[in-house]
Amino acid sequence: MSESSVTDVSPDLAGEPDPGPPELPRTSRQYWTEAAHTGALREVRLPRPGPGEVLIETLHSGISRGTESVVHRGEVPASITAIMQAPFQLGELPFPVSHGYLNVGVVRQGSQALLGQTVFTLAGHREHVVVPEADCHVLPEDCPTERALFAGIxxxxxxxxxxxxxxxxxxxxxxxxxxxxxxxxxxxxxxxxxxxxxxxxxxxxxxxxxxxxxxxxxxxxxxxxxxxxxxxxxxxxxxxxxxxxxxxxxxxxxxxxxxxxxxxxxxxxxxxxxxxxxxxxxxxxxxxPRRMRRSRGQRLAAALRMLDPRFDTLISGRSTLQELPTVMADVAGSAPWTREQILHVIDHPLTAHHAFG
The missing domain is CATH 3.40.50.720 (NAD(P)-binding Rossmann-like Domain)
Incomplete structure (x- = not known):
């Protein structure tokens, strides 16, 4: 597989997949770093939330160029793979791994208090993510969805x-x-x-x-x-x-x-x-100096509140999830078109390509 492959990698979906509630798709796509310089999309069964968790349907994810380039090139030192894992990554560093930590989406299952809310989480480039309810940060009323991607940065x-x-x-x-x-x-x-x-x-x-x-x-x-x-x-x-x-x-x-x-x-x-x-x-x-008085969740919530309209100017490009394997290869390889990029947004069309139950 070449580093710019956009061919879906489909795990064994033999048998009748669980369709879940009728309004949700049967499968979901995830971006994975399969090996050094090699990224691809996997199609998997729709993840299901457990107690205290929510299912989020992603609207946008963002590429954090420095960290994700290091991951894509396989340059994470073996001695710190546990320290440098993303909060909700799948797999283990160096690979195969589904990394990333800038995600905005809509809560589709789980807590009634959060159902239908647009939230930021430290999840990655996946159409659907399951995270603990406590790790969802509801966007302020005046915060556009794309601006909220900057909360993780x-x-x-x-x-x-x-x-x-x-x-x-x-x-x-x-x-x-x-x-x-x-x-x-x-x-x-x-x-x-x-x-x-x-x-x-x-x-x-x-x-x-x-x-x-x-x-x-x-x-x-x-x-x-x-x-x-x-x-x-x-x-x-x-x-x-x-x-x-x-x-x-x-x-x-x-x-x-x-x-x-x-x-x-x-x-x-x-x-x-x-x-x-x-x-x-x-x-x-x-x-x-603040560790005894601020949790990581409180720090992230503070960062989300501090975002202002100037951050909208820093959105410098956008691609679809289908294009992400090629885009990530370009970003990690410093292709000429990426050199002016600040935050590159990945759009996740809401279940447009899925078959429904």
Missing amino acids: GEVGLNALWEAPVLAGDRVAVVGGGLIGLTTALFASKLPLERLQVIEVDADRRALIGSLGLEAVSPEKAATDNDVVLHSSASSAGLATALKIAGDDAVIVEQSWYGTGDQQVPLGADFHARRLRIVATQVGEVPG
Whole structure:
């Protein structure tokens, strides 16, 4: 099977499948990473919720480019596969696995209180997902369904702001104007900061950042007395810039995940001489200072509430679920058309292709 195959992979559906309630389809499609550089759709029986669970019919899912590219290429280090699994993934890393964590859909079975509600969950690219009722986050009334996809990225950004921490009156720089960096910057812009700059090498991306009401500068023009630098470029050059523009005794929060890739980090000059700190942040845990007072669910709910209309501008492309194997191969391989992408949305047509019972 080639990496761009869109042929459905159908497990054994011998015998008469359980049709479930008449308004629901008999089968459902799921995106799986079958092997390194190989993604495909599987058609399976419709999942059924158990006690305390709900069945969600997906409207949209979103591609988190950095993490999902690492998964697609098979670059998850064996020592951390358990730590880096998505909350509701199927299978086990490295593969076969159905990963992903940006999903908005409608509750079709389960809790009467949630039935018919549109919710965000940390589920992946599957037409139907089953998750615990407690892990469903009902969208605010003024939040469009596609904007809600940013909630999962928003909690990554919020986690980094808490990790530093970023405080009122701080001078803050965000290095890297991709999905994580821009989400983090938009959240940071809600704080009363003395200065907030987004450091971005691409001129076109800087223009987009400026349209969001943020200050975007090239690395050469960045201020160098920052209290906090949030790095998300996933590159050695970006991390070198972060070290250079951090003020004395400042903290650099590393938001990038490099997988099995090796990075060159210039620690010989700024790092030691100016007593800098590089802090890791990983969304699997709430940062220590707040861990006793905030659950992961509360953090995600806060991120969902913090989304505003500026996030709509960051939706840069869309494809159907049927196209996802090819799209994911392009994204993970940095095909030219993907380089301008920020959040790529996957549309899930509501059961249009299924036979009903």
